[in-house]
Amino acid sequence: MKTQEKDLITAEIVKETNLEHIAIIMDGNRRWAKEKNLPSAMGHKRGVDALKTTLRACKDFGIKYLTVYAFSTENWKRKKEEVDFLMELLAITLTNELAEMHSEGVVISFIGDISKLSDKLQKILSNSVETTKNNTGVHLQIAFNYGARDEIVHAVKSIVAKGVKSEDITEEMISENLYTKNIPDPDLLIRTGGEKRISNYLLWQIAYSEIFVTDEYWPEFGRDSLVKAVEEFKNRQRRFGK
Numbered sequence: 001m002k003t004q005e006k007d008l009i010t011a012e013i014v015k016e017t018n019l020e021h022i023a024i025i026m027d028g029n030r031r032w033a034k035e036k037n038l039p040s041a042m043g044h045k046r047g048v049d050a051l052k053t054t055l056r057a058c059k060d061f062g063i064k065y066l067t068v069y070a071f072s073t074e075n076w077k078r079k080k081e082e083v084d085f086l087m088e089l090l091a092i093t094l095t096n097e098l099a100e101m102h103s104e105g106v107v108i109s110f111i112g113d114i115s116k117l118s119d120k121l122q123k124i125l126s127n128s129v130e131t132t133k134n135n136t137g138v139h140l141q142i143a144f145n146y147g148a149r150d151e152i153v154h155a156v157k158s159i160v161a162k163g164v165k166s167e168d169i170t171e172e173m174i175s176e177n178l179y180t181k182n183i184p185d186p187d188l189l190i191r192t193g194g195e196k197r198i199s200n201y202l203l204w205q206i207a208y209s210e211i212f213v214t215d216e217y218w219p220e221f222g223r224d225s226l227v228k229a230v231e232e233f234k235n236r237q238r239r240f241g242k
Helices: 003-017 029-035 040-061 073-077 080-103 119-132 148-161 171-176 223-234
Strands: 021-025 065-072 107-111 139-146 188-191 210-213
Touching: 003 040, 003 223, 029 040, 040 065, 040 080, 040 223, 065 073, 065 080, 073 080, 073 139, 080 107, 080 119, 107 119, 139 148, 148 171, 188 223, 210 223
Parallel strands: 021 065, 021 188, 065 139, 107 139, 188 210
Antiparallel strands: none
């Protein structure tokens, strides 16, 4: 089947199933590099390429929201050299790719506690958000210094600070105080690298998401990989607890 024909079929599936939001746990960068006797940095760099490919595919398929797990609150425990590299990689990627993403209509936002990042990196993140805020293309949410438990605690504290009585707290109120308050919950969660766990990612938001796990490492994930995930989503019967 030709690529163009496959893209049209995938876009039709997205429309038929009302698949709006895909969340991804981008796992396997280091394992991919290790198997190829390459430094971890090369795995992370190839991971950026995989994200660019996936973002373009989402645009072509008509997927409106893409949320990716880039750096967790637990990742600070990694070696300092790797943490420093990941910070620099984010800064360089946003600086080099912002113009192209802006021209393609991508809307960039971040979820997580970015106040813990350097002033320089915070400015780069803020600039990318400000530059793309009026775009109408794919909404790309980058989870950076993000942890779902931390997010829920943050939401509860925000509600308490507003003086809301405990008996008045609702699910809707909690959702409205999460980092993702303006974004619909994910329809599909994809995890690469074969691990079958959630890793403290969007715990509240994925309550009824379909989950697709692939053994492919994230640097190997491409357009065809996303097509397979969408095709699998089509075959799921979503019950939402009913």
